[in-house]
Structure formats: C-alpha cells, structure tokens
Amino acid sequence: MKQQVTTLPAEGFVRLNQIIGDKKANPPIPALIPISRSTWLSGVETGRFPKPVRLGKRTVAWRISDIRKLIDEVA
Template sequence: MSNTLPETGFVRLRQIIGNPARNLTPIIPVSRTTWFDGVKSGRFPKPVRLGPRTVAWRVEDIRKLLDSFGNAA
C-alpha cells in the first residue's frame, strides 16, 4: 500500500514512520523512539491532541519538515 500525504488535515504516526504490519511505507524512515526524541528536542513538529488518547500531526508541518530535509543537502 502506498503512503502519501493528503493535501490538508492530519496524519497519525504510523502514516509518517510507516507500519510493516499494515503494509504502510514510511514517509520519514525513523523508529518510533527516534521520532519522539526528535519531537522532544524540537527537530520534528509537535503533535496536536485530537482527543484524550489521540494525537496527530498537521500535514502542513510534515511538509515543512520534508522541505527542510531537502534544503539540508
């Protein structure tokens, strides 16, 4: 299954870092621990709380992150 970003809205972590059990390829191939360490340090965007046990990331924030990776090279 292809894993592409929608135009707008929110994405869950498994959509960003992938999930082999669900056959989702990663957009940003890092581990869950690396992702949350990056969120804590400010390298990756902070999530938005959608409910008591649900967080997601704004697609716009993920696109900005991907753009910054392209500019780093």
C-alpha cells in the first residue's frame, strides 16, 4: 500500500478529521497528529491544543497556522 504524504497549504483551515486522520475515508486520510478524537477534544478543552474557529452553525475548523505551531512545539 502506498503511503500518502500530507502537506498543509500555506494558510486556511483544517477540519478535525484532517488533523487526527480518518482510516475509513476513501481514500484514507493520514493523521497529522496521531491521537484519538477524545484526546484531541480534551486537549482543546484544557488549553493543550488550539481552540477551533466556528465557520458556521455546525462547522468548526482549526487555523493551519495554529496547527503548524503545535507541530513545531511538539517536534
């Protein structure tokens, strides 16, 4: 199976499944940060991970700049 490389655009927003991955998607979405959904949401609540931005009534996303900063801090 070919490994899919995930690259982030320079700016914009990403949804949760783009951050933590989705193996059931077709094609599967590889994780940028390989943790569970509950761990991610708990980290957002405690301030460990960045807060989402509300884009609509039922839509939230995270700024790519915040995710890049988190990855740089962890690395």
